[in-house]
Amino acid sequence: MKKLFSSVWPLLLVASWLVPCQLHASDADYLQGLKALETNDYSTALHYLELAVAGDPDNLRYGSDYRQAIIRSKEFDRALKFFEQMLVQHSKSANLHLNYGFAYVDKIPVTGSITQVILANDALTEFAKSLELQPSWIAYYTRGTSYLFWPKIFKRAALGVADLQRAMEIQQSGRRHSYHVKAYIALGDGYWKTDDLDKARAVWAEGLKEFPASIALKQRLSLKGDELKNLIEAQFDPGTRVNTDLRDLWAD
């Protein structure tokens, strides 16, 4: 009894955060999915999380947590198929496009080098659609960062810088969030990738003023030459899994 209670307790906390007033059907499915995930019951978890997304397609969190479950279960094609089908009926959902794009990104590390290019391009397409529907901070940040993963030879870093500048404008005009530090890091990386080290360092320094505890910013500002190059390029290694968990967005 005690064990059951302790496992349910965190879910109740989540539920209270989600919907203070009433529990929707999607929320119930979401909670069932998370509960199944606790025991690595992926079949049940994915079933309920898909129901949750289907019931609330524009819910960024449902989609994000569904993808994290997919990463654990390694059923990447299932997610791609699911989001594709969802978009047939909900083509105007910006966050559904965003999660669909991330589902492509999630598959990249487990594929061959050419397939990685194709998946990265498909992801960009979905990020662009999301932006067209809803030009949000997360959409600009996501597409901008995505451009930075492309090798220099494809000349997409400048597009990334443009998107990240827009993300920066958005965050500087509104309430401050802890995740805003990511835009400083990425925009600086974008300047570095476009061979403008001075601007890169200026952005990282500006970010450090606002987020003085940021290790990533401190590292960048402390390194030079090949050490800096190695640090940044390691971030964009296609063989390394990108953290596409969006929980930072609702952390504060």
Next chain:
Amino acid sequence: MGGLRAIKTCFTLAAFCASTSIWAAESLQTAIRFEEIGAKAGIRVQHHTRRFHGKNADVLRMFTSGGSAVAVGDYDNDGYEDIFVTDSDTGKANHLFHNNGDLTFTDVATVAGVAGGNDPHSVVSDALWFDYDNDGKLDLLLGRFGTPILYHNEGNGKFKDVTASAGLTKFANTIGVIALDFDNDGRLDLLFANYFRPVNLLDLKDPHVLPNDLDNASNGGGVTLWRNTDKGTFEDVTEKAGLGKVNGWALDVGHGDFNNDGLQDIYIACDYGTDHLFMNNGNGTFREVTDKSTGWDTKKGMNVDVADYDNDGWLDIYITNITDEYMKECNMLWHNSGDGTFTDVAKETATCNTGWGWAAKFGDFDNDGWLDLFVVNGLRSAGPESYVPLLLPVLTTPGLDITDVNNWPDIAGRTWSGYQKKHLFHNLANGSFKEIAADSGVDNELDGRGIGIGDFDNDGRLDIVQTNADQPLLFYHNVTAKSGNWIELKLIGTGKSNRDAIGARIRLVAGGLTQIREIDGGNGYSSQSTRRAHFGLGHAAKIDHLEIRWPSGRTESVSVPLNRVAYIEEGRGVIKR
């Protein structure tokens, strides 16, 4: 990882571990040096890739930009290694460089009757010396996009085309050929790596000939296993042997006894996808063990070389792949765990990134008892504009049929992974390597393809021939000072062994090290190195033990003099040449 392996090796060799460490440290002080003497030696010939005609000419030329091969062998048994070099464009002659014994060579291809092969319907792609009829004279096989050519060595400096009577008349787009005695019947068989499926690219009826998936293609030419019948003929036993299901774009094949059971196993490197490892069942068939041994890869397998780089008594496998700014595959150095599994230690050994890889060959270039590794690379070095951005629409346009040559843009004067520096990895005797190409004088930027290693002046130091696509050949003479002691063994099989002794295993104990070599039948992309077994001995002044396991299964211990080339005949020991 490398450190752990070194420790394990040290425990294995516990009796002499301490002396090995001191000796290895001393050996590192030897600087490997090469001088490029191709022009002076008279072998700096230019290669020409095949020019195609019509609308798809440029794309097909790009996809077939191999064919610059080298095969090392002493075809006239005069004690000096000769060199066969292929060309590929229509009407262009191959070269048979007879070694004059003074580091100069004379091209005798036309006189010998082996210059041809690049006819309007066929492209010469690879070459292989092997004695298919055990008459003591090396015969010559040319792999082609077309039907192969088998030349019988007549023994008077001339060769006779016996392809038709040998039954080697099956069309294939063959790009790699090796010889091995897979059924241990004393006769050398042939394994072909076929790139495209068997369509004549020079008379293209259907443009859908390119890979159907660039990471997992299943529409390649696979492999062909030809069994030598001992009647001067070969029969296709691919299906019967269990190799018929390989449908990838086989770019290279290699062989070796990977599980120390006396049978020759094979590794198939496929471009655009999965490599395959087959173990020999000993009854004329193979079983695929890829799933359990290495796992399935999606990389662009370009080369197979086989050697025991860490002197643990098990043959390891080195595969080049493609690593560049836009594609980061990493090579694979399959360390043989000795239990049927292999672990990729390319990253740990610092042999991971060699650009757009082609041939790679192990050789002990400073005679310190540890095998070094030379790797060539580079696809196409041309104008300042890169071809790579043009590929993006091909890859990402939804529904575009990438098998159709018409859907690929012309490369024209563009560069694609060109101007890449070659790599020479010095074995540090601790499970890792150090890149020393620049210091050694071999960091050229030509578009390398094949590597032929041999001791062309019989001085005990291994020299290197590097062939290049659409560029001149390079000949690196090894001038390493203070290199260690050495022996070179030319094995001659008798009885139930093939005369070339391909598959023979030599185990040497000297200076606190145990080394093994296996005589191979042309491992390495577009390459056949010397058939002599070369051992570096470092400062060791004597050989404690030298044992040969012949392909027949007979095991013999022999004594050979240091710093000499020794001829050893099965059952007779050292003989006069």
